[in-house]
Amino acid sequence: MKAVIAYGDGYSVCDNCLTPFRLDYIKKPPIADFHVDLAAWLGMAEARVVPGARRGFQAVASTYVEKGDPVLVTALSHYTEFIAVEAAGGVAYEVPADETHQITADAAAGKIEEVIRSTGKTPKLLFVGHADYQFGNIHDVKGVARAAHEYDIPVLCNGAYTVGVMPVDGKDLGVDFIVGSGHKSMAAPAPSGVLAATAERAEEVFRTTEAHGDVSGRSFGIKEVEMMGCTLMGVTLIGMMASFPHVRERVRRWDGELENAAIVLDALLSIEGTEVLSEFPRRHTLTRIDTTGSFDRVAKTHKKRGFFLSSALRKRGITGVIPGSTRVWKYNTYGMTRKQAVYTAEAFTAIAEENELALR
């Protein structure tokens, strides 16, 4: 917040933009260093900051996709991937998830073949979520990338739910691009995000302008076309930078986060009739559960209806669960202390007992 106040002014960082006039070259504040650190941290060659993950998707789609081109996303893709494809004039096709809600290399290869058969064109790009927003499942990005690369299809890994909370190594994943969200998982103000690329792909997506003025004779230096000339500026960028040391440190504590997730989920699963819909055991703190056979049975007769659950949680100081949800819902334990996780776990079983649900 101190950084946000110091750089709240509109031209706070631009005042320091000297030759060659690009934000990612500014040395003071250390924006240039931040870019180098971000890329290295993600195991990629180059990184740029953008106004939200979706603007990273847009930059990549705009580079590779022309009117009518097929592009692969997945059946668990976030809607912003579809929109980036649509804005570029492309048509999105989904790689299906299997019955455990996983995106596999085989499914990707199968869908590539299917799209080639049906459209006569090889997909220009493939988006795959590292962890998806519906189940928080960790997908086989490495296998999917390998399958796509056999067809020379560049692969963008959507790390909105992983970059900034768990270790992400683009080199190990073998992807061409990694996109992260500043405001979702990097403790930054909105809108902010990061787009990282391999050296080869950086030349394509971070290409500099070739425009020139036919009358004035002007040309525009090393401004990057898909960045619209300037990467993320001002308060949002500085917020990302201020949070980065903390973010880098917390990523190393991911195992502890998964332990907390397990403590809460174990308690929920101890309530008869509750099922977990996410992969199990959990590899992410975002979890989708089905309490139709437990809490929703209570909701049918409780005078507060479906709101009894969020109400009982709130009484215990626990907020964040969508009020009224007692069937299929999701929650995220990320950032809890161990004490809070244990307390939340005990709260769920206590609420179950209060409402005469059996524990198994």
Add this chain to the structure above:
Amino acid sequence: MKAVIAYGDGYSVCDNCLTPFRLDYIKKPPIADFHVDLAAWLGMAEARVVPGARRGFQAVASTYVEKGDPVLVTALSHYTEFIAVEAAGGVAYEVPADETHQITADAAAGKIEEVIRSTGKTPKLLFVGHADYQFGNIHDVKGVARAAHEYDIPVLCNGAYTVGVMPVDGKDLGVDFIVGSGHKSMAAPAPSGVLAATAERAEEVFRTTEAHGDVSGRSFGIKEVEMMGCTLMGVTLIGMMASFPHVRERVRRWDGELENAAIVLDALLSIEGTEVLSEFPRRHTLTRIDTTGSFDRVAKTHKKRGFFLSSALRKRGITGVIPGSTRVWKYNTYGMTRKQAVYTAEAFTAIAEENELALR
């Protein structure tokens, strides 16, 4: 700054995004009202907030421009207009400025004809600056728009240097789009901006997604394609909103700003050898002058070289002029009090006298 602190958190406004799940429908904080007010204030039917004026250019170019299409900008256009055209795959052609650095309706009509002859295609879009960044001249946007409309070419008025400092009425200008910059002229944190449109053009550029999941069967509601689903969120949006009452009020004081500009320019022009390159009398506070025949003559022999001017100004508590500039340079008196304008004017003539330049 209070608003910035209160909404610095990444999901600060998104937490209030309920059905139909679009930022510009959020009632608390009053984001929906702000959108209505913004549009009305600009004399347009619809407005959206975007992460910088350039993202407004991008949205419009992406809507109308396909690969190889000609697009008109002007010889005084900001580079971000060229980049928006280039990102959409178009080719930019400049409407020339006349010898007084004005963009005229005749020049626009002439260039349209020339582009049609040379490319066989009617330009898909025309960008025209309300005030340009080089001279701060106010251009005949109304005449240019009328000329373009005879060819059914939509017109985007770049108001980065006018929206938020002087009155701008899109209806009077007769343009299809007005773009303003939050961080340049609306006292907002970066990156922020506004894209406003007529009712007819709003349907095109703010069209909602038609994407759907071929496997999952998902569709994505009323998310707008060129907005990438969400308009400007969080700290930057709230900064714009917090400044808006002040911005609306200061626009009404534009005449006083022009008087201050005249006080400073009159003093500069009283120094023999100084010429104004901007239109005269000034209709904007941003002014380009040529002091090759005055201050630069001093620089030739002064021990501080060209830095003597910024140094002498700094001694008097005046900053903001690019250090070392003594030939062709620009300055902006916007936001000065009358007292500051008079003080600055006197400082320029005093510095001239100290350095033995004649006053005329």
